[in-house]
Amino acid sequence: MHNPTKALLRTAAAALLLAGMSLAAHADPFRLIVTHLEPPLVPNSVMDLAVELGYFEREGVDVELVRVQQTPSAIAAIQSGEGEMANIGLDALIQLVATGTTDLKAVVSPNKSLPYLIAAKDSITSTADLAGKSFGIGRPGSLDHSLSSRVLTADGVDLAKVDFVAIGQPDIRIQALAAGQIDATTVSIGVWQSLPDKTGLHILVSQDDYYAAAPVINKVNIVSQKALEQRHDDVVKVITALVKISRDFAQDPSKWVDAIAPFQPNVSRADLETLAASFAKSWSVNGGMSAKELQYSTDWLYQTEDFKDLKPVEMSSWADLSLVGDVLKTLGTDASMDAP
Template sequence: MVTATATACGGTGTQTRADGTLSFTVAVVEPDLTTVPILAALDAVRREGHKVDVVELAEPELAVEGLAQGDYAISAEATGPALSAIEQGAPIKIIADAVGNQWALYGKPGITSCADLEGRPFGIFSQGAVATAIAKDWVGAECGAGERPRYLTIGGSDVRAQALASGEIDATPLEISDAVALESSGTSGLTKVVDFAETLPNLHPQTVYANSSFLSEHRPVAQAFVTALVREHARINADPQHLVDLVDTYLPEEDQEDVARVARRYSDAELFDAAALTRQNVQGTIDFFARAGVIGRGMTTRDAADLSFVREAA
């Protein structure tokens, strides 16, 4: 299980112990199904003798800040805040994929295109959320001049799913787990308007990133972690029950029946592939966030990522 022992930065950083093994801290953000393969990979590192503490944080910006300061060695969550920090000179590198683009836009009956959403209530989490950026990018590309939905900020993916089911909004981007929950609840007529994994194939909104000094000074340990994560993802794709088992181990409070349905969807879509990052799709991700106004233009894959770890693991 995850031990929630911190809500802000202030750790002691990575230390080398007397026997040559490391003691370091990894930050996770509100753990969910996408986090448990990372926790399993960290257990593989522990089995090599290293001491790994895991802290749970409320938002990715805190994890990125801790990485920049050297308090945390590794974290994994939203890519946007990491790119923003890298742009400002933070010593951070993206090293693997956490989960593929799992966002899709769902609408109530009759909503089939952007034109159907003009002036209609459209649920978003916040102006700075990646799902909001994805949705607005689609609106900008697909809607005609002056045709825009009416954006309503109403909470996380699960809250927006319920708002869609109850008719408070006409459309909203949802993660797989919340889309499956809607389907399981018997809500009828809701349609998938667009699958953003198909329209934005080079976007990787959730990645694994690390402190650059940790990567350079302790490469074998960083490599052991990435290799273990690649293997965990491969096991999930081969058998979604592995994800169910991981959730049972690390997040036992989750409903197992719901987890099994979501795990099958993740597996069918092959969204777990830590080694999926390439120069092309990292650059595509950078270009998306530049287009969304999260970062300026000009950043390259070399600036943002070290793909040598996934190449070696693969």
């Protein structure tokens, strides 16, 4: 005999189960893969600090950071489904696409470029003085070598007259410079700032002038095609949060200092404030996806040794600019920096 009470209970239970499943699916974290183990002393820290300061939460997306050590690990993680978005080198993305990968797209760049500068002995007062001098690099063809060659060439320096010396990592190069073993080198503003004694040294090419001479986008955030299809709204929310926090830090650098300080206890507030000032034009207030700069970066990459045997690829095959475009339609464009 039909029992209406039991039927009603079964219906209610089924409804609750479906609701629970829906909530569980909605509550799945959006996993963002980053290639640093703590918030770094560069604008890329916006990803970590957007979690800490609640920017993602306010946009209605639960972001979980997945930390790996290098771009290859980040690529492996996103390809194996361990994350929805990953921050990787642009060169690695284009290499993947040029060799047949079709399901990854760059959608935002929270930190377009490495904050490089050229430091030198005080006796070297202009780039022209580098002729006949030693210039420390990571290795022949490394990013610092290739970019600095572009910067120096743009300033009229004959590279054949510069003695490029392979030394290794930035911290080793800056110590070699401080010890007088080389005459100049390229390092990030963070490495320069961390050098305790700068006696006899100065910044030969500033961070802003370096990027102006070589506006190469270094890192982008990629998403899988699956994430674009299944979590499109969450991708837009993540981009929105990153743009908002970048604008807030650009407008008030002390907010970045306050936010990063707990994660960098060995760096003085004065040094953090100096770093914040050096980032004045580096924040991706419009998402960091200028088509002009992306194309410049691609053209430059294809002139390097690592790309000499790779087929050219169209930007549309590795970048989707529409998501940043949609975000800027809502937030408006910040004309102060970061051409959209």
